[in-house]
Amino acid sequence: MPAPHTRVAPGSLDDEIENEMTTTKETYLSLYRTMVRIRRCEEQLARSYAAGTITGACHTYVGEEGVATGVCAHLRDDDAVFSTHRGHGHALAKGVPPRELVAELFGRVTGCSGGRGGSMHLFAPEVGMMGTSGIVGPCILQATGAGYSFQLRETDNVGVAFFGDGAVGNGAFHEGINLATIWDLPVLFICENNMYATEVAFSSSARNTDVAGRAAGYGLHAEAVDGNDVIAVYEAAGMAVERARQGGGPSLIECRTYRTRPHAEGMRDGGYRSQEEIDSWKARDPIEVFHRRLLDDGDIADTELQAIDAEIVDEIQQAVSFANDSPWPDPATVADHVYREVGA
Ligand SMILES: Cc1ncc(C[n+]2csc(CCOP(=O)(O)OP(=O)(O)O)c2C)c(N)n1
Ligand SMILES: [Mg+2]
Numbered sequence: 001m002p003a004p005h006t007r008v009a010p011g012s013l014d015d016e017i018e019n020e021m022t023t024t025k026e027t028y029l030s031l032y033r034t035m036v037r038i039r040r041c042e043e044q045l046a047r048s049y050a051a052g053t054i055t056g057a058c059h060t061y062v063g064e065e066g067v068a069t070g071v072c073a074h075l076r077d078d079d080a081v082f083s084t085h086r087g088h089g090h091a092l093a094k095g096v097p098p099r100e101l102v103a104e105l106f107g108r109v110t111g112c113s114g115g116r117g118g119s120m121h122l123f124a125p126e127v128g129m130m131g132t133s134g135i136v137g138p139c140i141l142q143a144t145g146a147g148y149s150f151q152l153r154e155t156d157n158v159g160v161a162f163f164g165d166g167a168v169g170n171g172a173f174h175e176g177i178n179l180a181t182i183w184d185l186p187v188l189f190i191c192e193n194n195m196y197a198t199e200v201a202f203s204s205s206a207r208n209t210d211v212a213g214r215a216a217g218y219g220l221h222a223e224a225v226d227g228n229d230v231i232a233v234y235e236a237a238g239m240a241v242e243r244a245r246q247g248g249g250p251s252l253i254e255c256r257t258y259r260t261r262p263h264a265e266g267m268r269d270g271g272y273r274s275q276e277e278i279d280s281w282k283a284r285d286p287i288e289v290f291h292r293r294l295l296d297d298g299d300i301a302d303t304e305l306q307a308i309d310a311e312i313v314d315e316i317q318q319a320v321s322f323a324n325d326s327p328w329p330d331p332a333t334v335a336d337h338v339y340r341e342v343g344a
Pocket of ligand 1: 085135136137164165166192196198
């Protein structure tokens, strides 16, 4: 491990990393499985929301699965992910079991946050899921802080912030990226640019919508990729994670993508974007695109993908049964976890 604040020249390091990167058939199948798991789980959560089983806001990740999947495939349990209000996909890709996610949104004690948090407070530190948050922006600073802690402790871990285009105008974006850059912190900044913040087009809240270009102005490695192409994300993230682990500092990856459901379940989806636009992105669905590519490449049979599809349908059904069968938190424990016990 390089000593803290010793910068490894990114050029030579990148060549080394690129030469060592390999992608196997198992990797492709695993990426496919994660994307399908996120999609089926989100569709279930949307149905459960409509049925009144889930209360509170529920922002789904449908259409954006390639981003969390491509990034988290490179992470270990002891790497730290900080997420947003749209964080179910990040939690699943980081290793939170679907049943713990579903149970959390159903408010049950077996949920990953004990049924106390819901959609926007998903915590599973045992797999490095350090929290979703309803506040737009701070995950950028939290990931920067995690990177600083990893650097001080001289580990090879990375901190990762997922955030939307809506966070780019927040002060946290500029502060976090600048600090991580000048201190060469092991951090990945993953901007999920889906072109809208709630119902506000990014092009009307920013004159310059080139997020990677703006970030590059701070002097870190920054690039834009097609966020609906899981392999493009996987490859860019693979380079960025290794660069960070080996002392090459932070990177920003702008993943251009699109949510195909409303901002949150139960909200309208008209008036601020056209049906033609939604349809054009649906035609580039990340799972369908990847499915076609896997079959075209010839190494993977349709039956293998169908087996994964069936496995996930079953997994999500079991997750719902598990959640429905789980108890509610005991009202007598309402004050638990509010303060940390001294010495605990
Ligand atoms: C600091 C802050 N400001 C405003 C809001 C209200 N708000 C909730 S979600 C959202 C849009 C976020 O857009 P983006 O970051 O692009 O993420 P997306 O929903 O597109 O995934 C806003 C403005 C908030 N939660 N926190
Ligand atoms: Mg957005």
